Amino acid sequence: MSASQSASARRARFKPAHLLGHAVLPLVGLVLMYPLVFMVMAGFFTKQEFMATVIHAFPIPKEPTLRNFRALFEGTTDAAVAEYFRNSLLRTVYTTFWAILTSFLGGYVFARLRFKGRDQLFLLLLATQMIPMTIAIIPTYLEFARFPFMGGNDIFTGGKGILDTWWVYLIGGPAINIMGTFLVKQSLEKVPIELDEAAKVDGAGTLRLLFQILFPLQLPIMAFISITTALNVWNDFVTPFFYTNSDHLQTLPSAITRLSSVGAGPGASANYPLIITLSLGITxxxxxxxxxxxxxxxQGLANTGIKG
Structure with missing residues (x-):
């Protein structure tokens, strides 16, 4: 095809809608990026200047400071930011690990094993996904508060249970990942059962079958589960806010809420530039x-056969 023919073909394929798309998409991108840009610019304010300034669409401080950004990594007297960040990171890694493990093992059980009531139990687990999280806050609080042999509790008297302890994260975090179990089950059902039988004939035990043969086949699903779980836990505000009280147990989302209530006395105000910068650290x-x-x-959703 000659150059003139190629140019004619490109002109024939061009439509006015393409020009509109190229014009609209950058504008949409700028609108979506605006909150992030605002947070970065507000982070250069001091508390005093921020409160005394009329904030415009793009706030520019007269005396910019890096104090808030240093606080994000080093911590300050206003907040143990490094400790909050560490708590968020440890909780995210720990919960994500258990989400991967429980999803894979749960998916294997429902996809490969045969036992009475299997399908009914699986439907029951899926039905729990329809319960709004806010409804479970009070029952979960009572469950933690009455946890036996912890925090002064025994089988007869009450106490505080595991409330305001690391056990809230260690026990309350690694629950069964129902959505992950569903995705793994869907994916494993597409793997021929003959693969399991061939591995057993070759002398592979259950653990080798699980983690050396089937698990590598589920890596896209595991990646999807780990990413979505990590994002949910990293941004989780409910668990540390409702079930812990000590400052050393807070994560970044709950710490931001606590900082926003600092300085509630007469004439005092919260350190909003620091709060905005911490929000940037979460985002x-x-x-x-x-x-x-x-x-x-x-890729993970595509491998499950789910179409959206």
Whole structure:
């Protein structure tokens, strides 16, 4: 095809809608990026200047400071930011690990094993996903408060249970990941059962079958589960806010809420530039995870056979 023919073909394929799309998409991108830009610019304010300034669409401080950004990594007297960040990171890694493990084992049980009431139990687990999380807050609180042989509790008298302890994260976090179990089950059902039988004939035990043969086949699903779980736990506000009280147990989302109530006395105000900067510290890791691993989310859902 000659150059003139190629140019004619491109002109024939071009439609006015393409020009409109190229014009609208950058505008939509700017609108979506605006909150992030505002948070970065507000982080350069001091508390005093922020309160004395009329905030415009793009706030520019007269005396910019890096104090709030240093606090994000080093901590300050206003907040043990490094400790909050550490708690968020440890909880995210710990819960994500258990989500991967329980999802894979649960999916294997429902996809491969045969036992009475299997399908009914699976439907019951799926039905629990229809219960709004807010309804479970009070029952979960009572469950933690009455946890036996913890916090002064025994089988007869009450106490505080595991409330305001690390056990809230260690016990309350690694529950069965029902959605992950469903995805693994859907994916394993597409793997021929003959693969399991051939592995057993070759002398593979159950653990080897699970973790050396079947698990590598589920890596896209595991990536999807780990990414979505990590994002949910990293942004989780409910668990630390309702079930813990000590400052050293707070994560970044709950710490921001506590900081916003600081200085409630007469004439006092919260340190909003610091709060906004801490919010930025929560947002950026989540954006980076989604940006670099979004293909695994699509690939993981595609491997389950779910169409959306």
């Amino acid at each position: 950026i890791p989540a954006l980076l995870i989604f940006f670099f691993f979004q293909k695994y989310i699509v």
